[in-house]
Amino acid sequence: MGKLRQQVNKWMMQNLELPADVVMDLPRITMIGQLHIYIENHRGVKAFSNEQLTLKLKQGMLHIKGSEFVIKTILPEEILLEGTIASVDFENE
Amino acid sequence: MKTKWNHLKGYVRVEIIGQDSSSFINTCIQSGISIWDIQPIDNNRALVSISVTDIQKARGILKENKLKIRIKEKKGTPFLLKRMWKRNGFILGMLSFIFLLFLLSNMIWNINVTGANPKTEYELRKAAVELGVTKGKFIFLLPNVREIQRDLTEKMDNVTWIGVTQHGTSYRFEVVEKEIPEAKQVTGPRHLVATKEAVIHSVFVEKGQPIVGVNDYVKKGSLLVSGLIGKEKKPQLVSAKGEIWGEVWYQTEVEVPLNTSFQTYTGKYKNRHYVSLFGLNVPVYGFSEGEFKDKTETLNESPLYLAKWKMPFSYIKKEFRETDGVKRSYSKAEAIEVGKKMAKKELSKKLPEDAKINGEKVWQQNVSNGKVKLTMLYQVIENIASAQPIPIQQGE
Numbered sequence: 323m324g325k326l327r328q329q330v331n332k333w334m335m336q337n338l339e340l341p342a343d344v345v346m347d348l349p350r351i352t353m354i355g356q357l358h359i360y361i362e363n364h365r366g367v368k369a370f371s372n373e374q375l376t377l378k379l380k381q382g383m384l385h386i387k388g389s390e391f392v393i394k395t396i397l398p399e400e401i402l403l404e405g406t407i408a409s410v411d412f413e414n415e
Numbered sequence: 416m417k418t419k420w421n422h423l424k425g426y427v428r429v430e431i432i433g434q435d436s437s438s439f440i441n442t443c444i445q446s447g448i449s450i451w452d453i454q455p456i457d458n459n460r461a462l463v464s465i466s467v468t469d470i471q472k473a474r475g476i477l478k479e480n481k482l483k484i485r486i487k488e489k490k491g492t493p494f495l496l497k498r499m500w501k502r503n504g505f506i507l508g509m510l511s512f513i514f515l516l517f518l519l520s521n522m523i524w525n526i527n528v529t530g531a532n533p534k535t536e537y538e539l540r541k542a543a544v545e546l547g548v549t550k551g552k553f554i555f556l557l558p559n560v561r562e563i564q565r566d567l568t569e570k571m572d573n574v575t576w577i578g579v580t581q582h583g584t585s586y587r588f589e590v591v592e593k594e595i596p597e598a599k600q601v602t603g604p605r606h607l608v609a610t611k612e613a614v615i616h617s618v619f620v621e622k623g624q625p626i627v628g629v630n631d632y633v634k635k636g637s638l639l640v641s642g643l644i645g646k647e648k649k650p651q652l653v654s655a656k657g658e659i660w661g662e663v664w665y666q667t668e669v670e671v672p673l674n675t676s677f678q679t680y681t682g683k684y685k686n687r688h689y690v691s692l693f694g695l696n697v698p699v700y701g702f703s704e705g706e707f708k709d710k711t712e713t714l715n716e717s718p719l720y721l722a723k724w725k726m727p728f729s730y731i732k733k734e735f736r737e738t739d740g741v742k743r744s745y746s747k748a749e750a751i752e753v754g755k756k757m758a759k760k761e762l763s764k765k766l767p768e769d770a771k772i773n774g775e776k777v778w779q780q781n782v783s784n785g786k787v788k789l790t791m792l793y794q795v796i797e798n799i800a801s802a803q804p805i806p807i808q809q810g811e
Binding site: 393394 | 436437440441444445449450451452453454455456457458461
């Protein structure tokens with residue numbers, strides 16, 4: 323059932339030109355240089371330190387590495403991180 | 416916008432001590448507590464901002480997660496106000512200053528009385544004191560200006576009207592005093608004599624024996640109306656009264672230049688400002704003297720005083736005003752016309768109010784050195800009678 327739904331979603335995205343993050347519940351990540359990173363559609367904070375932020379996603383995790391991290395705002399589905407961002411990695415389960 | 420709102424409500428910056436800060440963040444978000452500016456310090460410590468309204472809820476969550484909390488900073492308006500209250504001397508000072516200023520500007524500082532003689536003024540001031548209008552009284556405790564005016568006018572019986580006006584902190588009383596008509600002057604026995612050489616035009620005698628008739632020629636000092644009436648043998652002394660109108664000739668000379676040049680201001684001006692220190696003028700503002708062809712310069716010095724001592728510095732304002740030469744020229748006929756008017760004006764200044772100019776004549780006119788010289792003759796009808804007391808001969 324899940325498999326079918328995923329395929330329908332993918333089809334809709336490709337053929338109806340709907341934005342992928344809406345249709346497939348994926349995170350939307352906006353970065354401004356190395357200074358800011360803005361992530362929508364996350365599922366909570368897994369770990370947070372000066373050099374690393376790990377966010378839970380619907381599927382898998384998101385690792386953000388860098389230095390001098392400060393979470394400027396955090397809302398149930400949005401997060402704004404400030405600092406010097408070095409890398410953004412996806413980790414699939 | 417949100418941060419502004421939080422600032423207004425007040426928020427605290429807290430240090431969270433413990434291993435599992437990320438689960439605290441998650442629980443906060445899920446239970447609707449807004450936290451922001453999360454800054455990790457090291458492995459088991461993080462700085463977090465929490466709104467004051469949420470701090471109690473946050474404490475519960477922290478307990479569940481076995482975390483410790485330490486308040487680092489209190490920010491926002493409520494805390495700012497609290498801190499300001501610690502320096503309440505300032506606030507009290509400011510408030511009392513405003514209060515004092517308010518009180519002082521609502522006090523009577525000055526009472527002016529105009530139009531009254533010293534006696535009335537004294538009485539008026541006394542009446543005003545009875546009404547409560549004295550120096551140092553609060554204006555808002557007094558009846559309004561109209562009532563004061565009515566009461567005062569009622570109280571004072573030797574004045575017609577009192578106008579009361581209030582200008583800021585001063586009251587002004589304008590007084591119109593009742594004018595009691597002067598008693599008629601009792602005059603002793605007298606004659607009326609002529610003040611000028613004249614031809615009698617008309618005679619009105621109230622009392623006394625007229626000596627002259629219409630068209631008589633009189634010299635200065637000659638008797639017009641006699642104060643002796645009755646039979647020749649038994650004369651009676653009266654105070655002669657009447658008006659004797661006579662035709663008097665006046666001669667006036669005027670000179671009218673044909674060409675005159677005037678200086679008028681064009682309205683353009685430049686100011687220079689100086690500060691004078693011990694007699695040395697230091698320009699402060701305005702450095703140009705104005706590119707005027709013709710100009711006049713005026714100097715205004717306003718010295719500064721401290722109490723009654725003149726300070727060694729003063730403010731000087733130099734004003735340059737542009738002038739313009741205007742030439743006026745008359746033709747001969749115009750000059751004569753102007754001369755006539757001038758002569759008449761000059762004459763009427765000299766005449767008493769009830770005199771009447773009956774006729775005028777140009778006696779002489781000549782033009783020399785660019786000037787018209789006029790000699791005018793005027794026939795004026797005026798009262799020439801003046802009183803001359805009759806000496807009472809004793810023993811008669």
